[in-house]
Amino acid sequence: MRAPLLIIALLLAAAVLPPIFASGYQLFQLTLVAAYAVAILGLNLVTGFNGQVSLGHGAFFAVGSYVTAILMDRWDVPYWATLPPAALICAALGFLIGLPALRLGGLYLALTTLALAAATPQILKYRLLESWTGGVQGIVILKPDAPFGLKLSGDAWLYLFTLAVATLLFALTANLVRGRIGRAMIAIRDQPLAAEAMGIDLAMFKTRTFAVSAMLTGVAGSLAAVAIGFVSPDSFSAALSITFFVGMVVGGGASIAGAVFGAAFIQFVPNIADQVSKSAPGAVYGVILIACIFLLPQGVAGLLRHTKRA
């Protein structure tokens, strides 16, 4: 199941190349793909591996984005230093949301997180928070330049920075999933009773997984905020959470590599579909989502695994 290191090294080498030939806008798109990949990785950890459906990861993406934007805007914190606080705050928030919602089995987490996702734009716009969040207007942040006098454009530097952070998080998550903790996650998903009998504290374990998952998605939000240079409440509607969910299923649940396919899917497919009609992206998402569940239950990543074996 483990992809050979050689393939991973080759893919990484290929991923470093785009700054040589791609335009600024293409690099920006690829930066977003890397950020979305981390967001979907976070969702995949709790939903794919641990089997607890979340429909509100856009909320953690929003919180990560806003932590970064507020720290950069009000306290002139450098962009890279905003990632750890964003990670901590999102992990704490994930823990607090998970605690009541994951005590019981079933779909309570999905309901709670969907409500959270729907309430997020309203909370961000709320009057009393306006001096922090900038209300409806949002916050504009400055795009950082390449440090150390490197001869790189801002876009190229941000792409490489995001790629490096994403690679680190992917490596850590892959490691986590391969070990004892990963086995416990999968056991909880497939056989909760047996897992409990083996001495796993289900509620606590699910809640901690959810916290780690929220942390990953929050860092992804930070990365995206720096790349876009702007945060506003309406870019974090419930639709964003649904988009992550679609990306996760299409890329492949319970697959580390699947998160990358899912991210590329949600970044590029709506642009293509948008040219057909304004309603098309939603319909395309819906049709592909249902088609995946019936035809490709393991997503794109599963399809690749099968073709390799055949």
Next chain:
Amino acid sequence: MDGLLHQIFSGIATGGIYAAVALALVMIYQSTHHVNFAQGEMAMFSTFIALTLIQAGLSYWLAFVATVAISFVLGALIQRVLLHPLANAPVLASVGVFIGLMLILNALAGWLFGTTLKTFPSPFGAGPAMGGYVSRHELGSTSVTLLVLISVWAFFRFTRLGLAMRAAAFNPASSRLVGIPVARMLALGWGLAAAIGAVAGMMVAPVVFLDPNMMAGVLLYAFAGALLGGITSPLGAVIGGFLVGIIENLAGAYVVGTELKLAVALVIIVAVLVLKPSGLFGRTVTSRV
């Protein structure tokens, strides 16, 4: 005092809508343990069908009956085509299908009927009733939803078919042994849920205006209502729906204002999960080890 009474009465009117959608959710939950995230979009789509029929020249009540019938058939069809094959699939698959259905219906409605806000007629008129505490539409729509809720209860309580459906939901294996076509009962339950949702959609549309995102908020409040009343209890879901309507209206008027209305649903859901996860009227689920 008058203001407070007014808020409570209009809370009951919106609560009736939430109660109907919550009942539709609980019916599907009881028989399949699925939470139908597309319930709201199905109701929205039905309401667009009603508007199309009315614009084609049908009288309101004729369009109403036709819409309920069409929704029933569509709901049963969705169950047969999309959900039936996934009966034993993991929970992620069913949630995925519901989300996909939600996206498709939303996009399809925008494409077929347009995304602009549309007015939807009320058969009861707009003037005041009951000494000005409620509008005529609020009184009318509350009566209609109550009528629907009572007839659903009577159907399950007093008819053979209702009994068979309850049996199929309660214990599918034993029901199959005594000759109840369980699969058909599930499709019937879906049709019924879609029909109830259609009524809720037609009753709420004159208030919130009709557009493809009309039911997003309603669905969240219905979730909150179903959890508050107890997701295992249809009667609880109905009472929970009414309570959520009142809480939402009072909180909107006196506590948080309209800007944070959706956060109220979140707070109710979290509060129920913290304080009484089985809801006010639900039974505590015990699993056999």
